[in-house]
Amino acid sequence: MPETSPAAKSGRAPTAATAAAKGAVKSAATSPAQKALLKMGLRRDIDLALHLPLRYEDETRIVRLRDVREGEHAQIEAEVTSSEIVLRPRRQLVVTVDDGSDSCSLRFFTFYPAHQKTLTVGARVRVRGEVRGGFLGRQMLHPQVRAAGSPLPEALTPVYPTVAALPQGYIRKAVASGLNRADLRETLPNDAPDYAAQISSQNRLQHAWDLRKALSFLHHPSPDVALAALEDRSHPAWQRLKAEELLAQQLSQLQAKRERDRLRAPPLVARAKRGSKTLHDQLLAALPFQLTAAQQKVGREIAADLARQVPMNRLLQGDVGAGKTVVAALAAAICIDAGWQCALMAPTEILADQHFRKLVGWLEPLLAPSGKSVAWLTGGQKKKERDGMLARIASGEAALVVGTHAVIQERVVFQRLALALIDEQHRFGVAQRLALRDKMAATSQLEPHLLMMTATPIPRTLAMSYYADLDVSSIDELPPGRTPIVTKVVHDSRRDELVQRIKSQLGQGRQVYWVCPLIEESETLDLRNATETHATLCAELPGVLVGLLHSRMPAAEKKAQMAAFTEGLMGVLVSTTVIEVGVDVPNASLMVIEHAERFGLSQLHQLRGRVGRGAAASACVLLYSTGDAPRLGETARARLKAMAETNDGFEIARRDLEIRGPGEFLGARQSGAPLLRFADLETDGELLAWARELAPHMLDRHPRLAEQHVTRWLGEKLDYLLA
Known part of the structure; x- marks a missing residue:
């Protein structure tokens, strides 16, 4: 029998798991270092364990100064031959050391009595830094210094991403502690296909790398490892992490889609009154131009979605000028015909005004006989005008509401909202999209249909990964008459x-x-x-x-x-x-x-x-x-x-992805999407295919393992799964 997840019984993505995922760093932390950890998102033990080094320093070897080339980082053991404070050109501690093969000056512009004590003449010290040349001979600026004699480390020293309030010493201890405490038990089911079989033969040893072994290695790799394999993330330890990360992302997206499919929305079907055409057909007849084949195809896809009881969750993408607004107007007409209200939200007042002018011109003459109208809402409206608009929306007289963020403000109450249109969706955050959905939840137990539009086309690899929970429609041709x-x-x-x-x-x-x-x-x-x-x-x-x-x-x-x-x-x-x-x-x-x-x-x-x-x-x-x-x-x-x-927007999008990477492309901070930290969509396509194949199997047969896996990797981002 397959496992049964408690989350599967609810109508929403699991939030209990989100609460349980919090730990490691208490939210009541008061020290600057603890606050800095929280700001970096390092709240749980697993967050610390997954905070991987930017690069490594090799402190496992001592080299001779004469063998070091200028510009190289090196670690030497040498005797202090002179140590003095120099006042010109600025106050500094200047120390000369000699390791028997050559000598070198150490310069410190910030120093303390402890430095001077360690660097007394005759002391034997271990020094690490960049060796520079110049008129004054070889020197190191602000190198790391400690007394010689302690055992050399057996692994490379990690250098972590950090902020000013978190010195490397502190974050190294925090990460080591988190790695030691984190629950890293296996979440891949025994009957999962071997992800190593998906990729090239030289990496077939990956099945031997469990998560704990992979993380321990990447935090402290052995000195004999090929640094190139760490830097390009082709090492088997990296492959294990990338496979797990892609699986978590695919599980979360598929889980969100399934949760949405359990929700209910009002089926919207255009119905004509006796002896007249539907508003949709009237609008088509009134338009001063013919729809392109691509617009007609997309319109049919949207109409089919609206007729279902499952909430539409569709992304409409099309190049600049491809005619997305008229497709949105036709969707709004279907909604209004069915006796419901529609809202269109745009990120700027200029764009909202542009939509309003077009939609008023197209729809208002057709709505007038029924006493319905198009309302306009922005933050800059005068109180009297705004109050009038709010009253029309609450009474249902305003069949279509066009505006900016003002559409989702608390005072806006819809009578029967059933369709939300969001233009330039990447310019809105998750909270704004959720707020628009909640406008319907306030008056019924139903969800609104959601159509998001963008003139920034999504490359196919990105759509497979980040938009796995969305249906995507593309207007891939421009209307005739557009000049190149x-x-x-x-x-x-x-x-x-x-x-x-x-x-x-x-x-x-x-x-x-x-x-x-x-x-x-x-x-x-x-x-x-x-x-x-x-x-x-x-x-x-x-x-x-x-x-x-x-x-x-x-x-x-x-x-x-x-x-x-x-x-x-x-x-x-x-x-x-x-x-x-x-x-x-x-x-x-x-x-x-x-x-x-x-x-x-x-x-x-x-x-x-x-x-x-x-x-x-x-x-x-x-x-x-x-x-x-x-x-x-x-x-x-x-x-x-x-x-x-x-001039092709789809080709522009593909190149943009190449140049910026997926996190930048999607606007990670705004979207709340579970962005990839380790995997690369361009190079890890085989692992993505493996994750896409395994995700439905895990949700169906091993839901508890799936929930543990998603919680481990996404933590508090679970809150955004339905956004």
């Missing part, structure tokens, strides 16, 4: 040429965006800011209305600036990244991104998507600066090269 955008990478020394190009575009009746990375002067980054650029362009473009838009402006002023640009009254709009998503001005044909080397790849692609929305040929200029450096760094070069080579 030419992308040019230009050094900022050619700004004058660029201004002439802008004058040419303005002379043809076109409009221009100029995006800057900062609002005001920064002491740490020598970047042109939006305010300075605005003033410069006003002077260089006499007679042209040049606008300024940034996040610190009052809402009314932002709205006025955006309206002037949208209506064609403004020739150039200087902006920060508040226009990254949602701005749709077909007449804009040129996008200039200043200090493009400072932007992320997906952000550059989003900004580029603000042009090319009309019939005119459009261009995007990536203006970069190298500052005092002779050339751009590798990462910045790779980003700009990718932008110049392709």
